[in-house]
Amino acid sequence: MHKPPDINEYIKSLIASPRMGDQVAWHTLTKASPSRCAEPEKPWPDAIRKILAGAGIETLYRHQAEAIDRIRSGRHVMVATPTASGKTMVYNLPVLENVLKNPASKALYLFPLKALAQDQLRTFQEMAARSPELSATAAIYDGDTSDWHRKKIRRNPPSALLTNPEMLHLSLLPHHRSWAALFADLEMVIVDEVHTYRGVMGSHMAQVFRRFLRICRYYGASPTFVFSSATVGNPGELARDLTGLGIETITQSGAPAGRKHIVFMESVRGPAQTAILLLKAALHRGLRTIVYTQSRKMTELIALWAGSRSGAFADKISPYRAGLLPEERREIEARLANGDLLAVISTSALELGIDIGDLDLCLLVGYPGTIVATWQRAGRVGRGGQDSAVILMAGEDALDQYFIRNPEDLITREPEAAVVNPYNPEILRRHLVCAAAELPLKADEPLLGKTPVLKAVAALENEGKLLRSGDGREIYSRRKAPHRDVDLRGSGSRFDIICAQTGKHKGEIDGFRAVRETHPGAVYLHNGKTYLVETLAPDTRTVKIAPAHVDYYTRVRGNKDTEILEVTGERTAWGTHVFCGRLRVTDQVTGYEKWRIHGRKRISIVPLDLPPQTFETEGLWFRIPPDIQRKAEAEYRHFMGGIHAVEHAAIGIFPLLVMTDRNDLGGISTPVHPQVGSAAVFVYDGVPGGAGLSRQAFGKAEELLAATLSVIAECPCEFGCPSCVHSPKCGSGNRPIDKAAAGFILEQIRKRTPEKLASVRPRILSPSEAAAKDRPNARPECEVFDCPGETKPSGSGPNTGAVPFGGNEAVRTTSPRVREKTGAYLPASPALPKGVTPEPGRFGVLDIETRRSAQEVGGWHRADRMGISCVVLYDSAEDRFLEYLQDQVDVLVGHLQQFDRVIGFNIKGFDYKVLTGHSDFNFKTLPTLDILEEVRKRLGYRLSLDHLARVTLGAKKSADGLQALKWWKEGRIRDIIDYCRIDVEVTRDLFLYGRENGYLLFRNKAGNTVRVPVAW
Structure with a gap:
């Protein structure tokens, strides 16, 4: 008769072993704990009873019943109990009960890993199948879902949609109108393994959840949230920081637990070699084992070494890590669950709640980094209530050595707190732009109710990334689809890593880490192959690498x-x-x-x-x-x-x-x-x-x-x-x-x-x-496109920008047209930097019409050859318009030098260039405000003078550059001067409007009248 594997005999042999016994630094055996059961306050309907009976469940654990009672009453719940404590039942049973009451009811499940979604899909479908009267359906929507299935799911959402944070951010929220059927009937949201949403990703998710909640409100939905987590030090605080919701917390588990050996080893040959020896001994005893490593590379190496030394057991061992194909991961999970595999070597990828059956032994190659991760991994063994063991092989890391010297501290220490910064300013700004692209922001909505958010909105408006509506009541995103520029697992922009020889994509790196890890000359590892970094290009966000065989590694200084x-x-x-x-x-x-x-x-x-x-x-x-x-x-x-x-x-x-x-x-x-x-x-x-x-x-x-x-x-x-x-x-x-x-x-x-x-x-x-103090200037992101109403360069000048303008001086002169238009709009937030006050002064507004077109002189870069048909200059001190011809440029230059500020529309890019063909004066020395340049600096794209005048002032140009060239050939100088004067008047009035209000108005691609902030 085959003797069942005995973990107690394995541990006893290890401690007594002449070869390895002296490496055992500490050993203890935890006590078993019995189950504590309870029934929900309200009895289950017959259909749900069938599901429980089919699973062999006579009664629920106490924490399950308590959580279900709260969920049924519509309260948001966080369940933070150990691995294998039955958290899946906590949310699946209420979801199925909702479908029973209302077949249109929907639930959204969020999992941090695709493998978790696959595992939970099988569980949900098995539960639903046990009760034929239930019409509950489920489907996964992630990166592995085909386009055909995605379209089908959007058109007819299932009762339970299983997805991940990236798909929520990139698909559901920006395209929420395609998901209206889901949002309108959404009753429950399940957030599994929520302790993984911490640090940078947690800060991102705090904003994703806030965006998600505003979309829910838009469709009239108010779903109940159920959070599932490993045991952390602050489960309720974590869920509140992530969502801003009031959360009730359940942390006491009613599930039974078997005895567990905890062994700490001081590995003489190194943790990896010790793990291989321990694994071989476990395989010979038939113990089902999981080995956790700290890196993908170590996972592959241990699997390779163990397989080469394990003889008949070689095909009973498999590595499991991120980067494997979906079908490879699922095959490994299935083989583990059915007992075909005896051992798996994994990174943290199998730390979470994927069902891989009952295991006996957990080998930790180095301290996992946190108490939470340690017990999460330890919870993988003994799930069936049998005795099990966890062996930690300490590395040279400070925490490994600390716990080897203080082992009881690991057993008694409270789990760490999972920390989130919901209002990280860098991350908040990116998500506000996404939120405004999904639905216009409104001043009275909850998302804008916090001071850090209001500050971020003001800064984004000032940069032109958010655009306030003409009446000041709504805020739009400058960009239609900003979501792909936001990496939920990074703090900044992503750099693409490209093979210089083949042009193939070799991965990505966070922009913040790129300088330290992919600087020129750095050794870069990808899929076990070595590359050298050739170039790092921040402007294009690319890193170019080339294959190399080197016997060294690099360390940044x-x-x-x-x-x-x-x-x-x-x-x-x-x-x-x-x-x-x-x-x-x-x-x-x-x-x-x-x-x-x-x-x-x-x-x-x-x-x-x-x-x-x-x-x-x-x-x-x-x-x-x-x-x-x-x-x-x-x-x-x-x-x-x-x-x-x-x-x-x-x-x-x-x-x-x-x-x-x-x-x-x-x-x-x-x-x-x-x-x-x-x-x-x-x-x-x-x-x-x-x-x-x-x-x-x-x-x-x-x-x-x-x-x-x-x-x-x-x-x-x-x-x-x-x-x-x-x-x-x-x-x-x-x-x-x-x-x-x-x-x-x-x-x-x-x-x-x-x-x-x-x-x-x-x-x-x-x-x-x-x-x-010296500070580097941030390079603003921009998206260049043509706006409705914009005219292409022709006749009198190209609409191009130039060097940024830095001054703020202006005067408070207000023309009748400006006074008439100002009253129609709410005042904008001040666009000027804090502490800067514009100083009054004398200003001039300039515009030039030419004799020849760009085509006639060989291009816009030869504006000095275009000749001058007329110049019109407005003098604010005299409040009159002055006219000049080509032979009067010297007099014009003398007049321009009297102003505190010279104003124009594309004056730097065109008018000054035309004048350089007729004067040796350095026009760059004039204090100049170029309105086109200021607008383009804010928006990242151009707007025509006619567009700004029509939307801001209700005025329009009387002609265009091509008409002015035609008039010159016909000798109609007076018509050209009158046309030029109107352009000067419009430019002046735009300046004064912006001076009084802090913004100009334009119409964006969506047809909305919005503000562009100006600071003059």
Whole structure:
């Protein structure tokens, strides 16, 4: 008779093993817990009873019944219980009951992974099939769905639509009118594995959900939200931050749990080799095993090594990672579920709730990075109530070594908080443009009810990315389809990585990371192949790479600077003070190092000349008191190396407090910070706008200091290593680093009594001081297209822009036409920068008509050859129009030099060029406002003078350039002058209208009358 696999015998043999027993650093056995059951307050209809009976379920767990009662009453619920606690039943049963009551009822399911959707589709369909009277249907709508099926689903949405965040953002919301049948009958929204929506993606999803809710309101829907999550430290807060809704939380599981062995191993040969040996032993005992690694590459390598050494079991092992084809993933999942596979090696892709059956053993190749992920992975084994085991093989990372030395801390520590910054300004701006493209924004709607949102809207209006309607009541997006420029898993624009030889697409990288990871000369890995980066082109957002066989890898070098913009929190930690707030970080990549792969020796340092990256984020910082610095230096300790080591150790241990990865963080240590007035160590969110990570850790500042000191003091190395104070991404190559000095500094802080807070509060720069600092200019995004009413260049000048205008001086003269039109519109928000006041002065408005066309002289670039038929100039001081002919240009130039501002429409691009054919004067020296240039700078495309005049002033030109050329040939100079004078009057009135209102009006492609902000 075949003996069933016994995990207890496996663990006993491991501990007693002469070869590996001494590597077992710690072992414990958790207790089993019984099930706790309950019934919902309202009995189930017969159809639902059949579904439960068909699944062999006699009664529900207590947390399931409690959640269902709240869902049935229309309350939003977060269920945060361990893996295999039956969360699927919590939302599927109410969805099916809704369909039973109303066959038109709809539910939307959101999953972060495609594999989860496939798994849940099978579950839903199996449940629905057990009750024939139910007409519940389900379908997946994602990137693997064919065009034909997508069209069919849109036309006739199923009872349950299963999709993912990207499809919600890119398909459902921008094309909501095609989904009207879904939105109109939407009763429930299920958000599964919601703990994955944290950090940058969480900030994106907070805005996606807010956009989603406004579309629901548009169709009269008010769905009930059900959130499902692994056990996190702040489940209710997370769901509230993501949606802005009131959420009720259920965290106590009623599901049973078997006994679980927890083993920590100090792997002598390295975690991967140890995992292979443990896996071989498990296979020989018939134990169904899952091996979790920290990278795709390691997943493939362990599967390859294990398969080559496992003999008859080689075909019983499979890797599972992102990048596999959908059919490959589903085959692996099915083989695991039916027992055909004995072992799978996976990245975090199998961390979430995909059903892969009952497993016995979980091998963790390195600490997963968070308590939440550790227990999520551990929950993969023992799901059938049998005894199981989890073995952690520690790597050299700081957190791995911390838990090897403090194993009980992992067992007893509360799960980390999942942090979201709902109003990250960089992310918020992108989603506001998307929201306005979906439906015009209105002043009284909930989306605009927060101060950060109003600030972002004002900034976007000022940049011309959002356009306010003529009556001021609605706001439109300048672009029709901005959604594809928003990457939900990144903080900025995406760079395409292209093979220079073949032109094939080799992937993407976040724009924020591109300079550090794909700089010229960097070694880039893709699908196990090595490439060298040839060029990085920020203007086209492309990286070009070429295949290369090299025996080295690259490590970026650089330096950073930080400026404190705002202090939002301050507190005492041990004997010093810690602050949190907004920072401006300047990150300058200065070069890169080449390191030999074998032997890990540095080959060379290559300098780079790249522009600095400057961004605003959130951070926390510890003040290092001057007396501690003096003590360290008096004992001949390397103070800079000490605070640098403190910075690295704090970042390495940071994920102990907040659910994050050290790669999501940045740090700066400085011996003297001018605003702090002493040495300081900064740790900040490594994404523009901040992800809320440092803000969350600020509340645990003393715990962060204690854990940092513990990592340094307990590490057995002498001078520092990757387990304590070395960082793999240090811009200075971990120099200088002094582990002993770091321990001394932290011990001195622990013993010290802090000063009064008022005496150490950092100094915030005044606006004038901040303005004096050099800052790189942001390049605005734009979309060029022709607007209705725009005329193509002909006759009197091309409608092209030139160098941006920077002045704001103007006068308050108002013509009758402007006064008449101004009263018809609500006043706009001031477009001028804060603190800037326009100064009155004398201005002139200029327009020129030519004798010859562009075609006659060889193109617009030869405007100096076109000749002058007439010039009309308006003088605001004299309030009259002056006329000049070609032989009077010198007199005209003298008059232009008297003005505080010369105004025209395309004056820089055309009129001045015409004048250069008749004068040696440098017209660039004149203080000039070019209205066409200002409008194009805001919108990214051109508008004609006639279009702006008709929409803004209700006026129009009396002729055009071609007519003026014809009149010249006929000798009708007076007609040309009269036509030119009207153009000058219209240009003047546009200037005055913009001066009084802060905007001009035009008609966009959708036919809406909207404002373009102006600042003169």
